Amino acid sequence: xxxxxxxxxxxxxxxxxxxxxxxxxxxxxxxxxxxxxxxxxxxxxxxxxxxxxxxxxxxxxxxxxxxxxxxxxxxxxxxxxxxxxxxxxxxxxxxxxxxxxxxxxxxxxxxxxxxxxxxxxxxxxxxxxxxxxxxxxxxxxxxxxxxxxxxxxxxxxxxxxxxxxxxxxxxxxxxxxxxxxxxxxxxxxxxxxxxxxxxxxxxxxxxxxxxxxxxxxxxxxxxxxxxxxxxxxxxxxxxxxxxxxxxxxxxxxxxxxxxxxxxxxxxxxxxxxxxxxxxxxxxxxxxxxxxxxxxxxxxxxxxxxxxxxxxxxxxxxxxxxxxxxxxxxxxxxxxxxxxxxxxxxxxxxxxxxxxxxxxxxxxxxxxxxxxxxxxxxxxxxxxxxxxxxxxxxxxxxxxxxxxxxxxxxxxxxxxxxxxxxxxxxxxxxxxxxxxxxxxxxxxxx
Amino acid sequence: xxxxxxxxxxxxxxxxxxxxxxxxxxxxxxxxxxxxxxxxxxxxxxxxxxxxxxxxxxxxxxxxxxxxxxxxxxxxxxxxxxxxxxxxxxxxxxxxxxxxxxxxxxxxxxxxxxxxxxxxxxxxxxxxxxxxxxxxxxxxxxxxxxxxxxxxxxxxxxxxxxxxxxxxxxxxxxxxxxxxxxxxxxxxxxxxxxxxxxxxxxxxxxxxxxxxxxxxxxxxxxxxxxxxxxxxxxxxxxxxxxxxxxxxxxxxxxxxxxxxxxxxxxxxxxxxxxxxxxxxxxxxxxxxxxx
Numbered sequence: 001x002x003x004x005x006x007x008x009x010x011x012x013x014x015x016x017x018x019x020x021x022x023x024x025x026x027x028x029x030x031x032x033x034x035x036x037x038x039x040x041x042x043x044x045x046x047x048x049x050x051x052x053x054x055x056x057x058x059x060x061x062x063x064x065x066x067x068x069x070x071x072x073x074x075x076x077x078x079x080x081x082x083x084x085x086x087x088x089x090x091x092x093x094x095x096x097x098x099x100x101x102x103x104x105x106x107x108x109x110x111x112x113x114x115x116x117x118x119x120x121x122x123x124x125x126x127x128x129x130x131x132x133x134x135x136x137x138x139x140x141x142x143x144x145x146x147x148x149x150x151x152x153x154x155x156x157x158x159x160x161x162x163x164x165x166x167x168x169x170x171x172x173x174x175x176x177x178x179x180x181x182x183x184x185x186x187x188x189x190x191x192x193x194x195x196x197x198x199x200x201x202x203x204x205x206x207x208x209x210x211x212x213x214x215x216x217x218x219x220x221x222x223x224x225x226x227x228x229x230x231x232x233x234x235x236x237x238x239x240x241x242x243x244x245x246x247x248x249x250x251x252x253x254x255x256x257x258x259x260x261x262x263x264x265x266x267x268x269x270x271x272x273x274x275x276x277x278x279x280x281x282x283x284x285x286x287x288x289x290x291x292x293x294x295x296x297x298x299x300x301x302x303x304x305x306x307x308x309x310x311x312x313x314x315x316x317x318x319x320x321x322x323x324x325x326x327x328x329x330x331x332x333x334x335x336x337x338x339x340x341x342x343x344x345x346x347x348x349x350x351x352x353x354x355x356x357x358x359x360x361x362x363x364x365x366x367x368x369x370x371x372x373x374x375x376x377x378x379x380x381x382x383x384x385x386x387x388x389x390x391x392x393x394x395x396x397x398x399x400x401x402x403x404x405x406x407x408x409x410x411x412x413x414x415x416x417x418x419x420x421x422x423x424x425x426x427x428x429x430x431x432x433x434x435x436x437x438x439x440x441x442x443x444x445x
Numbered sequence: 446x447x448x449x450x451x452x453x454x455x456x457x458x459x460x461x462x463x464x465x466x467x468x469x470x471x472x473x474x475x476x477x478x479x480x481x482x483x484x485x486x487x488x489x490x491x492x493x494x495x496x497x498x499x500x501x502x503x504x505x506x507x508x509x510x511x512x513x514x515x516x517x518x519x520x521x522x523x524x525x526x527x528x529x530x531x532x533x534x535x536x537x538x539x540x541x542x543x544x545x546x547x548x549x550x551x552x553x554x555x556x557x558x559x560x561x562x563x564x565x566x567x568x569x570x571x572x573x574x575x576x577x578x579x580x581x582x583x584x585x586x587x588x589x590x591x592x593x594x595x596x597x598x599x600x601x602x603x604x605x606x607x608x609x610x611x612x613x614x615x616x617x618x619x620x621x622x623x624x625x626x627x628x629x630x631x632x633x634x635x636x637x638x639x640x641x642x643x644x645x646x647x648x649x650x651x652x653x654x655x656x657x658x659x660x661x662x663x664x665x666x667x668x669x670x671x672x673x674x675x676x677x678x679x680x681x682x683x684x685x686x687x688x689x690x691x692x693x694x695x696x697x698x699x700x701x702x703x704x705x706x707x708x709x710x711x712x713x714x715x716x717x718x719x720x721x722x723x724x725x726x727x728x729x730x731x732x733x734x735x736x
Contacts (some may be wrong), residue, residue, distance in 0.1 A: 060563075061554075061558075061663075061664055062664050062667075063664070065558075065563035065662070065663075065664065066562075066563040066564045066565075068563075069562075069563055211708050237707075238703070238707045239706075239707050239708035240707060240708070241708075241711050243664075243667075243668050244668070244711075245659070245665065245668040245669045245672065246462060246465075246658070246659065248458050248461070248462055248589075248700075249455060249458055249459070249462065249699055249700040249703035249704075249707070249710060250703055250707055252451070252454045252455055252458045252583070252700065252703075253451060253455070253703060253704060253707065255454070255583065255584065256448065256450055256451035256454055256583070269565060269660075269662055272565055272660055273565075273659060273660055276567070276659075276660055277658075277659075280577075280586040280588070280589075280658070281577070281584070281585070281586055282577040282584050282586075297564055300564070301564060301565050301567075301660065
């Protein structure tokens with residue numbers, strides 16, 4: 001169940017050999033460079049040829065497969081745009097001409113199965129065999145945390161894919177990793193006030209939580225906010241394994257719990273199945289559904305009649321195109337190539353590559369410590385949701401949180417018009433201090 | 446969260462969940478019990494039955510036709526699988542049988558993914574079984590209640606075919622001493638083909654009957670295959686009645702543990718399986734020494 005898109009390794013070997021030849025010809029100059037900059041990670045080997053390699057691991061099978069494919073499409077579009085010098089990439093990374101520092105970007109794709117061990121194995125291979133200068137991908141925070149550790153150990157840059165856990169840029173943060181999507185804590189701070197305003201104070205809530213770092217941290221953040229600020233009570237928390245084949249026993253507990261609000265933290269197909277079955281059991285629409293961390297394609301899969309009136313916090317929704325010109329360009333180009341409007345997984349992926357290109361161009365080198373310092377400089381970067389910037393202390397992007405509400409089926413203007421944007425909240429006021437979750441980034445070298 | 450209403454509700458939910466597990470496990474155990482082949486493609490066949498039914502439902506809008514299509518398509522797939530691949534593996538070691546069926550399973554899953562993508566597909570229940578019924582102590586999805594009835598009838602039918610007919614007699618004789626049955630002029634080869642077809646059909650039937658309860662994804666068979674194995678091990682490998690008992694017990698374990706601590710319900714299932722393996726290695730209704 002693994003697939004590799006290997007791009008002509010033999011050609012690369014030829015290029016590496018050629019690179020080595022050039023290197024030996026200009027030995028004196030190189031030995032000086034080596035003195036103040038010893039090789040680190042895949043540098044300089046990974047960027048000596050005319051191309052650089054990026055290792056991508058996304059789930060293409062299992063519970064998060066649909067979301068992984070969307071994410072992958074975002075990466076692929078970004079690479080195409082970087083290599084061709086598309087105006088959209090140039091708008092985000094103004095120094096980009098074609099490629100990154102003139103080098104063509106090549107990628108290898110592996111199926112992580114949303115499994116940390118598999119992801120680490122595949123990325124280790126991309127690092128040792130392909131001399132990857134960047135690794136990316138995750139549609140599970142468990143994978144993101146594992147790849148954080150790999151990146152720091154191997155001294156190879158990692159830009160995360162989808163990961164909502166507080167741990168990713170919190171207690172498990174590392175110098176070599178950068179996250180674009182927000183903390184679960186930030187999602188809670190954004191959607192909390194909306195929930196209290198909409199449903200009132202002192203409500204009883206049932207939680208559904210996937211049993212790993214993302215689920216536990218998001219549930220805690222949301223519950224803490226609602227308890228402290230709205231006097232809400234968590235009457236039950238149904239923790240289930242990733243990829244549970246049936247949710248009936250969890251839902252039976254919820255049906256008997258006396259809850260008024262169902263807060264579903266499940267993600268991917270787990271979110272789809274648990275929501276569908278909650279409807280079968282009559283829990284929905286009797287209880288009000290809330291989705292703190294929105295799942296791409298959820299509304300499409302469960303149907304607009306189920307998501308009608310449901311509040312969710314998300315990174316991106318395509319109707320932001322009405323507000324932001326770059327979002328409009330992105331949605332148009334993506335839809336033209338793939339035949340549907342991008343979900344936030346694709347947006348997240350595209351932006352991560354674009355911002356990496358920007359960081360490298362500004363650093364003027366692929367030398368990892370330089371690239372990291374370029375990220376940490378905190379430049380304002382134009383994005384699909386307005387200007388954003390990196391927070392140096394925890395490598396978290398400061399970006400808005402988008403609050404959406406499910407549209408009624410009859411209010412939809414086209415088959416993909418599931419959500420109405422109710423608010424775009426600036427990120428900075430929502431975010432806790434960078435060290436609140438114990439982030440210590442570690443060393444550059 | 447242990448309250449009296451919730452306890453009764455969970456006991457009932459365990460029964461309904463257990464019935465589903467029993468049905469899915471029965472096909473697996475029929476094939477293993479008669480042919481001695483552990484069919485690791487069973488989860489994929491279960492999934493394929495759902496998708497075949499989905500295609501038929503989209504084309505005709507009839508749930509009955511979807512059920513017939515899902516079952517029959519899998520019967521054909523089963524017979525083809527047996528004729529083209531499996532029959533060459535009867536005399537080979539179990540490891541080879543496991544590897545080849547596992548491989549077939551992966552192929553089926555990826556073919557379905559190629560054709561339908563990773564986004565889930567849904568088959569609605571028939572209109573007369575949609576909605577929720579009140580049982581007095583709880584509300585329960587009407588279709589799940591209907592499923593319990595459908596499964597009971599299906600399991601009874603399977604039981605009668607395999608244990609009360611001439612075919613069933615030959616099958617069981619074939620397992621004990623296939624050379625002797627052959628010598629008596631009975632075509633064991635053909636009987637084995639039919640049994641594999643029936644086992645596959647049971648998986649397909651379970652897949653489409655279960656489809657309105659879940660949403661279909663190419664990987665849906667993986668998680669269920671694991672639970673199915675637990676059911677078969679608890680009930681007794683190769684025992685048809687054991688699959689039913691194991692299914693019901695597993696359903697109750699999953700449901701009742703979730704009441705105490707939901708994150709332990711999966712763990713508890715394996716704990717009970719371990720206990721059974723220690724105290725009664727052949728399973729609750731299994732026969733010692735039978736392979």
